[in-house]
Amino acid sequence: xxxxxxxxxxxxxxxxxxxxxxxxxxxxxxxxxxxxxxxxxxxxxxxxxxxxxxxxxxxxxxxxxxxxxxxxxxxxxxxxxxxxxxxxxxxxxxxxxxxxxxxxxxxxxxxxxxxxxxxxxxxxxxxxxxxxxxxxxxxxxxxxxxxxxxxxxxxxxxxxxxxxxxxxxxxxxxxxxxxxxxxxxxxxxxxxxxxxxxxxxxxxxxxxxxxxxxxxxxxxxxxxxxxxxxxxxxxxxxxxxxxxxxxxxxxxxxxxxxxxxxxxxxxxxxxxxxxxxxxxxxxxxxxxxxxxxxxxxxxxxxxxxxxxxxxxxxxxxxxxxxxxxxxxxxxxxxxxxxxxxxxxxxxxxxxxxxxxxxxxxxxxxxxxxxxxxxxxxxxxxxxxxxxxxxxxxxxxxxxxxxxxxxxxxxxxxxxxxxxxxxxxxxxxxxxxxxxxxxxxxxxxxxxxxxxxxxxxxxxxxxxxxxxxxxxxxxxxxxxxxxxxxxxxxxxxxxxxxxxxxxxxxxxxxxxxxxxxxxxxxxxxxxxxxxxxxxxxxxxxxxxxxxxxxxxxxxxxxxxxxxxxxxxxxxxxx
Numbered sequence: 001x002x003x004x005x006x007x008x009x010x011x012x013x014x015x016x017x018x019x020x021x022x023x024x025x026x027x028x029x030x031x032x033x034x035x036x037x038x039x040x041x042x043x044x045x046x047x048x049x050x051x052x053x054x055x056x057x058x059x060x061x062x063x064x065x066x067x068x069x070x071x072x073x074x075x076x077x078x079x080x081x082x083x084x085x086x087x088x089x090x091x092x093x094x095x096x097x098x099x100x101x102x103x104x105x106x107x108x109x110x111x112x113x114x115x116x117x118x119x120x121x122x123x124x125x126x127x128x129x130x131x132x133x134x135x136x137x138x139x140x141x142x143x144x145x146x147x148x149x150x151x152x153x154x155x156x157x158x159x160x161x162x163x164x165x166x167x168x169x170x171x172x173x174x175x176x177x178x179x180x181x182x183x184x185x186x187x188x189x190x191x192x193x194x195x196x197x198x199x200x201x202x203x204x205x206x207x208x209x210x211x212x213x214x215x216x217x218x219x220x221x222x223x224x225x226x227x228x229x230x231x232x233x234x235x236x237x238x239x240x241x242x243x244x245x246x247x248x249x250x251x252x253x254x255x256x257x258x259x260x261x262x263x264x265x266x267x268x269x270x271x272x273x274x275x276x277x278x279x280x281x282x283x284x285x286x287x288x289x290x291x292x293x294x295x296x297x298x299x300x301x302x303x304x305x306x307x308x309x310x311x312x313x314x315x316x317x318x319x320x321x322x323x324x325x326x327x328x329x330x331x332x333x334x335x336x337x338x339x340x341x342x343x344x345x346x347x348x349x350x351x352x353x354x355x356x357x358x359x360x361x362x363x364x365x366x367x368x369x370x371x372x373x374x375x376x377x378x379x380x381x382x383x384x385x386x387x388x389x390x391x392x393x394x395x396x397x398x399x400x401x402x403x404x405x406x407x408x409x410x411x412x413x414x415x416x417x418x419x420x421x422x423x424x425x426x427x428x429x430x431x432x433x434x435x436x437x438x439x440x441x442x443x444x445x446x447x448x449x450x451x452x453x454x455x456x457x458x459x460x461x462x463x464x465x466x467x468x469x470x471x472x473x474x475x476x477x478x479x480x481x482x483x484x485x486x487x488x489x490x491x492x493x494x495x496x497x498x499x500x501x502x503x504x505x506x507x508x509x510x511x512x513x514x515x516x517x518x519x520x521x522x523x524x525x526x527x528x529x530x531x532x533x534x535x536x537x538x539x540x541x542x543x544x545x546x547x548x549x550x551x552x553x554x555x556x557x558x559x560x561x562x563x564x565x566x567x568x569x570x571x572x573x
Contacts, residue, residue, distance in 0.1 A: 010185075010188070010189075013147060013150065013151075013189050014188060014189050014192055016137060016138075016141075016151060016154075016189075017150070017151065017154040017189030017190070017192050017193040018192055018193065018196050019137070020130070020133060020134040020137060020151055020154045020155045020158060020193050021154065021155075021158040021192060021193035021194065021195070021196030021197045021200070022158075022196055022197075022200055023130065023133045023155070023158070024126075024127075024129075024130030024133070024134075024154075024155050024156075024157075024158025024159040024161075024162060024193065024196075024197040024200075025158055025159075025161075025162040025196060025197040025198065025199065025200025025201040026200055026201075027107075027126055027129045027130050027133070027158075027159055027162070028126045028130075028159055028162025028163050028197065028200075028201040028205075029162070029200070029201055029204045029205060030107075031107060031110070031111065031122060031125060031126045031129065032122065032205065034107065034111045034115075035110070035111045035114045035115050035122060036115070037115070038111045038112055038114075038115025038116065039114070039115040039116075039283070041115070042060050042063070042064065042115055042116045042117065043060065043117075046060065046063065047060060054274065054277075055274065057117070057270060057273065057274050057277065057282075058267065058270035058271055058273075058274050059270065060116050060117045060266075060270060060282075061113075061116050061117040061118045061265075061266030061267070061269045061270040061273070061282065061327070062263045062264075062266040062267050062270060063116060063263075063266075064112050064113055064115065064116020064117065064118055064262075064266055064332075065113070065116070065118065065261075065262030065263035065264070065265055065266030065267075065327075065330065065331075065332055066259070066260065066262065066263040066266075067112050067116075068080075068109045068112050068113050068118075068262045068331070068332055068333055069258065069259035069260060069261065069262040069263060069331060070259055071105055071108055071109045071112070072105075072109060072258070072259070072262070072331060072333070073258060073259045075104075075105040079102060079105045079106040079109050079110075079128075079333050080109070080262070080331035080332070080333060081248060081328050081329065081330075081331055081332070081333070082124060082244070082328045082334070082335060082336050082425075082426070083106065083124050083125065083128045083333070083335070084124055084127075084128075084177075084178070084335070084336075084426045085426045085427065085429060085430050087128055087131055087152075087156065087178065088178055088426060088427070088430070089430060090135070090152075091149050091152055091153070091178065091179070092180075096135050096138065096148035096149035096151075096152040097135060097139060097148065098131065098132045098135040098136070098152065102128075102132050103128070103129040103132030103133060103136075106125050106128055106129055106132070106333060107125070107129055109125075109333035110122065110124075110125030110333040110334050111125075112333075113262075113327065113332040113333045113334050114283055114284060114334055115283075116266070117266070117269065117270060117273055117282035117283060118262075118265070118266055118269050118282070118283075118323075118327040118332045118334065119269045119272075119273070119281060119282060119283070119285070119320060119323035119324040119326075119327045119334075119339060120284070120324065120327050120328060120332060120333070120334020120335060120336075120338075120339065121284055121285075121334055121335035121336060121337050121338025121339055121340075122163060122284055122334070122335065122338065123160060123163045123164065123335040123337040123338050124334060124335025124336065124337065125333060125334060125335060126159035126160070126162065126163050127155075127156045127157070127158075127159035127160040127163070127335075128156070128159070129155075129159060130155035130156055130157075130158045130159030130160075130162075130197070131152045131153070131155040131156035131159070132152075132155065133155050134151035134152045134153070134154050134155030134156070134193075135148055135151065135152040135155070137151055138150075138151040138152065142539045149179075150186055150189055150190065151189075153174045153175070153178055153179055153186075153190055154174075154189055154190050154192075154193035154194075155193065156174050156178060157170045157171050157173065157174035157190055157193055157194040157197065158170075158193045158194060158196065158197025158198075159197060160173060160174070160194075160197075161194040161195070161197040161198035161201070162197045162198055162200060162201030162202075163201070164210050164391065164394070164395050165198055165201070165202055165207065165208075165209065165210060165394065165395070166198070166210075166390070166391045166394035166395050167191075167194040167195045167197070167198040167199075167394070168191075168194070168390050168394060169387055169388075169390040169391025169392075169393075169394050169395075170194045170197075170198070170391070171187070171190050171191045171193075171194040172384075172386050172387045172390055172391075173384055173387040173391065174190055174194075175187065175190060176383075176384050176386055176387050177382055177383060177384045177387065177424070177426070209394075209395055209396050209397040210286060210395040210396075211286070211289055211290065211293070211371070211395055211396050212290060212293070212396075213290075213293045213367045213368070213370065213371055213396060213398075214293060214297045214367045217365070217368065217400065218365060218368055218401070218404050219361060221361060222355075222359075222361065222362055222365070222404075223403065223404065223407060225355050225359070225362060225369075226372060226404045226407040226408045226411075227407050227408075227411055229348065229351055229369060229372055229373065229376060229408050229411075230376055230407060230408040230409070230410065230411025230412045230414075230415070231411055231412075231415060232351065233344070233347070233348075233373060233376035233377055233380055233408065233411075233412040233415075234376075234380050234411060234412040234413070234414065234415020234416045234419070235415065235419075236344075236347060236376075236377055236380070236412075237376075237377055237379075237380025237381040237412055237415070237416035237419075237420075238380075238415075238416060238419040238420060240321065240340065240343065240377060240381050240425065241381045241416075241420060241423075241424065241425040241428060242428075243321055243322075243325045244324070244325050244328060244329065244336065244425055244428075245425070245428040245429050245432070246325075246329075247325035247326055247328070247329030247330075248328070248329040248429050249329075249429070249432065250329065251264075251265065251329045251330045251331065258331065261330045261331050262327075262330045262331040262332045263330075264326075264330055265326040265327050265328075265329060265330025265331065265332050266326075266327065266330070266332065268322065268323065268326035268327075269281075269282065269323040269324075269326055269327045269332075270282070272319040272320075272322055272323040273319075273323060275319065276315070276316060276319050278291075279291055279316055280320070280342060281316070281319050281320050281323050282323070284338050285320060285338060285339060285342040286338065286342075288316070288320070288342055289341065289342055289345050289370075289374075292313065292316070292345055292346055292349050292370060293345075293349075293367045293370060295309060295312075295313075295349070296309070296313075296349045296352060296353065296366035296367055296370065297366070297367050306353050306357060309353065310350050310353050310354070313346045313347070313349050313350040313353070314346070314347070314350055316346045317342075317343045317346035317347045317350070320339055320342050320343050320346070321339075321343050324336065324339040324343075336425065337378065337382075340374075340377055340378045340381060340382070340425075341374040341377075341378060342374075343377060344373040344374035344375070344376060344377030344378060345370040345371065345373055345374040346370070346373075347373050347377070348369045348370040348371065348372050348373015348374060348376070348377075349366050349367065349369060349370035349373065351369055351373060352365055352366030352367070352368065352369030352370060352373075353366050355369065368401065368404075371392055371396060371401060371405075372401070372404055372405060372408045373408075374392060375388040375389065375391075375392040375405050375408060375409050376388070376408040376409055376411075376412035377412070378391075379408075379409035379410075379412050379413045379416075380409075380412035380413050380415065380416030380417075381416060381424065381425040382424050382425055382426065383413065383416070383417065383424040384413075385409040385410050385412075385413040388405065388409045389402065389405045389406055389409050392405055393405065445527045445528075445529045446527070447527060447528040447566045448524065448525060448526070448527055448528070449522050449523065449524050449525070449526045449527070449528065449531055449545055449558055450524035450525070450545075450555075450556075451566070452528055452558055452562050452563065452565070452566035453522075453524070453545045453555070453556035453557060453558040453562065454556055454557050454558070454559075454562065455555070455556045457482060457544075457554060457556055457557050458472075458476055458478060458481060459481055459482045459483065459484040459554070460472065460481045460482075460483055460484070460493060460511055461483070461484065461485065461511065462483055462485050462490060462491075462510065462511050462512035462515070463510055463511070463512065464510060464511045465506065465507050465508070465509065465510055465511075466498055466501045466505075466506040466507075466509045466510070466511070466514060467506035467507050469481065469493060469498055469511060470498050470506065473495055473498065479494060479495040479541065479542075480492060480493065480494035480495065480541065480542050481493055481494075482519075482544045482554055482557060483511055483512075483515045484554060487553075488552040488553070488554075489519065489521075489544055489546060489551075489552050489553070489554045490515075490517070490552075491511075491512075491515035491516055491517045491519060492515060492516050492519050492542075492544060493511050493514060493515040493516070494516075494541070494542075497514050497515065497516070498514070500514070501514060519544060520534065520538055520540065520543060521543055521544050521545065521546045521551065522534070522543040522544070522545045522546075522558055523545065523546065523547075523548050524545055524547075524555055524556075525548070528558075528563050528566050531543060531558055531563060532560075532563050535560055535563070541559055541560055542557055542558065542559040542560075543557070543558050543559075544556075544557055545557060545558055
């Protein structure tokens with residue numbers, strides 16, 4: 001479709017991005033309401049029906065996990081765990097193609113995981129559902145791979161922006177972390193989608209910031225402490241990424257049916273949440289972050305011993321980290337951005353208490369260091385320093401911390417990058433499974449057409465009627481046929497060509513009358529990357545493969561499906 005628009009291509013793509021942004025924002029609203037409803041169900045009627053005292057709270061995420069396990073096995077295995085790695089793989093190695101059912105399955109599975117008390121963020125599911133819509137829209141309109149990818153990213157950032165009310169930070173996250181590149185030509189539709197997503201969600205959910213810390217203010221002399229915090233949080237980022245990856249590997253190796261594993265993960269999360277009930281260990285945890293702000297905002301005012309509070313903050317961080325790693329590692333559906341911010345804020349508040357005890361000038365600034373810790377942990381573990389600088393500012397509606405955030409996030413990112421060797425919390429397990437995000441195009445370049453094409457070609461003759469071709473389409477379940485006359489390729493006829501002929505004329509009009517004569521072809525010595533580009537550039541689904549020396553000699557046929565299958569086979573080697 002868009003290929004015919006010439007110079008108007010980007011205008012149309014921007015329009016589609018706006019539509020995607022609107023849907024992404026609505027998804028944020030729908031998911032929030034659904035998760036809240038599921039939460040009221042589990043913590044209301046379901047909890048009341050369970051036997052026992054307070055300990056029965058532990059059973060809620062177990063029941064939710066078992067239900068999620070059923071959804072994953074029955075409908076979409078790819079929705080289990082932190083979904084951003086699967087999204088990145090689809091964008092980089094599969095042309096941005098995401099199954100339609102993925103979004104619906106993710107909507108249900110994530111709402112149940114979070115609503116039942118599993119420790120996960122709503123950020124990733126909402127963003128993934130938006131991405132699924134963008135991808136589906138691009139596929140339905142038969143856009144190029146690059147345009148499908150842009151719309152998928154647009155949907156992602158729209159959902160993320162609707163979740164955090166942080167359009168600029170979300171757009172940067174999409175380009176910095178998911179696309180892993182910045183191109184100004186791509187930025188416009190992505191930014192538009194993010195703004196529309198945030199505006200749409202805010203019109204229903206309000207414009208209140210995600211976090212409401214006390215007044216933040218750091219003296220210029222404290223900037224060196226931000227550097228120290230960044231160094232420490234670079235190490236924390238390594239531990240956090242390793243914990244999430246390690247639990248995923250642990251649950252993979254457990255001799256337990258896949259559908260039961262989310263229930264076991266829910267048991268761990270429930271136990272941690274019961275011990276620290278009311279502090280946001282279960283569920284998303286944003287209320288817990290605000291409680292942390294409240295705890296440390298009055299600390300030290302009366303000269304009280306800070307060690308109990310310090311140990312409590314560390315325990316909160318450990319409990320949230322353990323609950324999240326078990327929830328996501330076992331296959332529970334949800335995101336890690338929200339939990340990362342929680343763990344970072346608890347550890348940052350703890351460091352703020354230490355700074356205030358050691359350096360009187362830093363006293364009373366623990367809430368500010370909590371915010372810096374949240375940004376630094378996400379920057380280091382996700383490889384997103386620019387994102388975190390902007391997103392934390394947007395989420396708190398406070399831009400006074402920009403210099404401090406820059407120092408803390410950049411330092412944490414630098415240390416984590418060295419320690420993780422360029423990997424992130426999202427790519428560690430992809431690499432463990434042998435998936436490289438840079439490998440998609442390279443893999444296709446290694447596969448020749450002769451190795452991927454179908455040699456046993458079903459062809460039609462020019463004299464056949466359109467009705468006969470229509471019957472052949474139904475019989476063979478093939479949407480297009482080369483037209484061969486006396487052993488020579490003379491054209492191609494597709495389902496679209498057939499359906500243009502009125503029913504009453506299908507016995508009169510022949511293939512010769514309706515077939516496309518100017519056939520776009522492929523050659524056996526070409527690679528599949530060249531074929532994929534040609535298919536999408538010309539908005540077609542198949543190419544006859546012919547001899548270079550004799551272009552009329554039909555050797556086979558290659559389709560988009562053949563290209564994907566060839567990639568999957570080559571990538572598995």
